Amino acid sequence: AMCRRPAQLPAPARPARSWLRVPRLALRHRLSALSSGVCRPAPWHHRPIAFLGFLLSVNALRPLANRDPQVALYRTFPTRLVSRAWGRLNGLDLPTWLRKPIYSLYIWTFGVNMQEAAVEDLHHYKNLGEFFRRRLKPAVRPVCAASCLTSPADGRILHFGRVQNSQVEQVKGVTYSLENFLGPPSRPSPDPASFQDRLLSSPDRALFHVVVYLAPGDYHCFHSPADWRVELRRHFPGSLMSVNPGVARWVKELFCLNERVVLSGQWQHGFFSLTAVGATNVGSIRVYFDQELRTNAPRYSKGSFQDRTYVAPGDQVKTGEGGVALRKGEPVGEFNLGSTIVLLFEAPADFTFDLQPGQRIRMGEALGTL
Template identity: 75%
Template structure:
């Protein structure tokens, strides 16, 4: 006897009939999907490239820090920076200047009321806008402090230099010798052979440092922080990784790896140096009194540096527009006055000051504070 399956009849309205017909279809669909999933169903990441990319990034985040740093350093930041420099030099049509620059101003919070020229149509390209000058009265120089901020920015770190190691951010250090390169100075009579002691000219002094980070929206020129004399310009070609504090926390000796220009000399208390550290999209570091300086060259030899000794030359060099005609350079070096414009970045980066001062010198700063050109850094 053949048994036939029975079913309960339901009302024959169109809506209920449709749902009754879908029941076996759904059951069959689940069975087929279970079978195909174990046999030939393509994985989700193969059908969705974006999902696959997110998966790869999430896996790479779990890898050791060294692998992530190596991956980041493999990015051609120098090539990207040169391309950005070319883009900055392209002249914008007059009708496009205000929309493009207004977007940048809005994104990075630029205060155009401080600019010497507020009309955005005046800036022919992005490069001219980045290197804009300020009104003379908006950055007064503190007369009571012998050491002032060289740039607008944020204080990343400051303090005494200990064991020839300097902090780029809290807990992450770099070698002072790798940062400044070999020195030919004579020891001050101390029996210590540390690089730090080699820089000091008096046993009654100590070595200090301060790091100022310039964000993209900051004023991009840097000024002389004191009355001093530049004896040597040392240019280190190198990488152009970001100097954002977030990156500086996991790339050890970032400041020693990046391209930088160190101005080294003397002030009233002994050794003094100002170093402009390059970064991504900041391949151009300009020093106004050094027309020979060329940064972000297509090729360079790792670990190399190029010196220009100002203590052995006697000539005249041009100053930036609006700062006078010439700057005298004698056999003692280039004399700079406190607050004087020294150079500029092409977007923003970092300034590192290393200087000798009496042991009773103290900083009037707090980590992370905002600071502007001309404001005092410390006192005796």
């Protein structure tokens, strides 16, 4: 059964004051009002920065979808360089007096609910990076105990369903290759079966997927969606194109082109993987139990990937030994801004999703039932 969300705390009433005519005082008054309490998402015409970003990332680039050479031109944009520069900027400490106005503008633009933050005082966050990676109060994200599979992050459901013919849908009508996304098998097999079939531990089971898109205003940490063991980490350096749903509709195999970190292993029903996909300004992907992982390096070889196994030679994975054991709801890693999480998992054929395309979801809420 689907776990319900906890009751929301009422937002404090906004003081009924008219705008001051002096521009500087009006701006100061507006920022002060924004930072005084919980800010909820405003209509697009009241969120100029977000609206401008949407136009640039989607509408301005949509004509490029008609011709492959122009899509290739978009792929040549220095998104990795821009992302590294953005990361440096995020790490610069802000003067105490400037923190509240800057963070208030971000809160207003992206509808951040600071009442959920473990530390609500904006002066506490020394730089933008700390603010992006803010922690939440434990009570605001309860993990559904009734479901074996829960959402790994706050975000929006882009797509979900069964994997067919080793092809996965990134959005409706746009697919990518399962093998290109996960990479070749770590152990070659003479079995002529399809890549999808080789992942399954039983022919009576099926392979499912779900894609969760994290917007810039969302909580940026991701958690374990189930009880499982991570056996392998595979890091694919690559592009850092926008993963905005509008862009994902016209850039084929976007998730295979972007930098990503694939964690794969086993859960109670067989194969299980969680992939953190990077995006523009999200070059830094951190996995808490893997200190060796370094993303968005200045140079990389196209098509290359690096593996790290968590299973020692003497471990018997099939008996529950070896690998990194994760519990449902346990923190796994974080992004520097919004991005995308892709889950691929084996389950009985009667597994059903309790989801709707495009719906908002929170970390810990149920994804489906058996």
